[in-house]
Amino acid sequence: MTASLAAGPSCPVPLVSNDRVQLGHGSGGKMSAALLRDRFLVHLDNPVLAALGDAAVVPVEAGEIAISTDTFVVSPIEFPGGTIGSLAVHGTLNDLALMGARPRYLTAGFILEEGLPFDILDRVVADMARAARAANVAVVTGDTKVVERGKADGLYVNTTGIGVLDPTLKPLPDAVRPGDVLIVSGPLAQHGMAIMAAREGLAFEAEITSDSACLVPLVDLLRGEIGASVRAMRDPTRGGMASALNEIASASGVGVRLDEAALLIPDPVAAACEMLGLDPLYVANEGVLAAFVSPGRAADVLARLRSHPLGANARIAGAAVGDHPRMVVLHTKLGSRRVVDMLPGDQLPRIC
Amino acid sequence: MKYLDEYRDSAIVHGLAERIRRTATRRWTLMEVCGGQTHTIVKQGLDELMGDAVEMIHGPGCPVCVTPLEQIDKALRLAQDPRVIFTSFGDMLRVPGSDCDLQQVRARGGQVRVVYSPLDALELAVRNPDKHVVFFAVGFETTAPANAMAVWRAAQLRVPNFSVLVSHVTVPPAMMAILDAPDNRVQAFLAAGHVCTIMGWTEYEPIAAKYKVPIIITGFEPVDIMEGILLAVTQLEAGRAEVENQYVRAVRRQGTVPARTLVEQVFQMVDRKWRGIGEIPRSGLALRPEYADFDAELRFGLQDVSVEEPAECHAGEVLRGQMKPFECPAFGTLCTPERPLGAPMVSSEGACAAYFNYRKLESPARGAHPVAPAVSSHESPVT
Structure with missing residues (x-):
């Protein structure tokens, strides 16, 4: 009043x-x-x-x-x-x-x-x-x-x-088998860093925009005959790509190889993560799709995703493997390997 | 991304590794001082690129890790005080005190806020005149200038409801403590590039001369670290022991003079306890008497808090480079990021966290451990 x-x-x-x-x-x-x-x-x-x-x-x-x-x-x-x-x-x-x-x-x-x-x-x-x-x-x-x-x-x-439910497309987190190809539909970590920058009033060289988007049209491209080759799908929201892949690796009992060179992280997002000491693999996305696809149809799935603006930057980012079951392993640009585990809790900005 | 990609270039890193292997005629033992460098090494697997030429042991340069338990307990006590808004860098929130951590205090109703700069904490004090805002001033020489600036400005603006809980430490005395230890194995140091950006390297010259150790001021990216190692190995092979600057894009011999001046104006050298290591003479910074009004320990009568470290945590040996994290009997069993015994397991720069997070693929001898089920979320809701 x-x-x-x-x-x-x-x-x-x-x-x-x-x-x-x-x-x-x-x-x-x-x-x-x-x-x-x-x-x-x-x-x-x-x-x-x-x-x-x-x-x-x-x-x-x-x-x-x-x-x-x-x-x-x-x-x-x-x-x-x-x-x-x-x-x-x-x-x-x-x-x-x-x-x-x-x-x-x-x-x-x-x-x-x-x-x-x-x-x-x-x-x-x-x-x-x-x-x-x-x-x-x-x-x-x-x-x-x-x-x-x-x-x-x-x-x-x-x-x-x-x-x-659509009988032609029934992805399940436990259906991934060694050899299946991991396709990621777009750049990572934009939503989480956009929120963090907005919340904390952090100014970076270019404004970071959330990737929040409806993935329905992208998924619709995978219906029909090609749907059977889509084994599992996730949108890596809270906990980021690392957590989504760990969940699939655990559910399916497979290892996941993730290729660092294939991951797209926009420059302003990468810069913000560097400054705050955050790993973009754990930062939330709201318009990215990660799919495990049977190897024979990976090229078709990739082409379909790329035909839509939301999937224009789709790429093959790794694969399910028989080694290291239930573990996600990043193959770094330097040629080394490291485990990408789930985090115990929040990512916290570092001191220096 | 410019200024990053060129320092992460695979061909350059592998070329440097090859030169290190060719240069070394024996195995050398190097210590990287800073926890940020430790994480680059372990995360990128740099130590595995050099064959038997170099053993890297991980130094004490993680500000979260070396903050003594009693300072954490003081922070917890302040954070529980209903009159106080306790502010801190995010890193400190999960560091275990004697019976809980700052996140738990926050969950129980304590006002704990993460800030990105001590000046944000000062602004919070100005905006909340009915509360007392305490900032947890931890860190090495890197964070000291900003913390000094916050206290200096608070004094200029006469802000009555702002103070700092100081737990600052400095690098050179810790390096000397390591070199003085009878069982020391360190033959050369990679010094922390950001510390030297502030302080320059004049303090390191007498150490290199007295102890006959090469000290290479080194950056944090893979190319920086490999180049730093190559410079160190080259000196060791030639029998030289000098201070050499790899991080030329940031560091000058005199450092950043205005920052140093401000630090000297606000802080003075004191003896300081290091978590897991004990007291090191003249190894810390405390507020000068003229800034005593901004000392949270004096304002809240906390000077006499004294706490013993838990015996089962071997953080001290890890921080001195005498034990690799996976050699600790508690590693991955009694001590995990979910239930840490000591700070090196939770800090983003802690050596134990680096091995726990990145080195599960290897044999038990190198640090395999049971995978702990865990959930991941972000600092605050993003959906």
């Missing part, structure tokens, strides 16, 4: 401030209805959501469905290359797509902190709507809660995605 008191000599004092979220917006009363209408439905509108029932009712095809949920708490809410809104769409759709599913529907749950400016909320929801539209997926149901100032960091989003 203090904001509206300070706004000027208007009398009577308006009950509803119109520039930021208040606890009343979570009351379930008129303010909640207005919030839903003015801040969410304007952007995310579709017939299913507009019905405003207690649950969304949607048709599904025969067969199996895939369900995935993810919660997003990124700080800052807006960053070069995206916002928490588009990230929450991409993250969940990518999880579905990399299981081989075709994403159909999304849900969105918002936790809003009292005092969050509406202009930020509008940008986030508009960005979420844009990302969903681009992927041809509707947000069919949602929820908002408001918590007291200080109990959240601006806003948090949970999205759940529902997709229909």
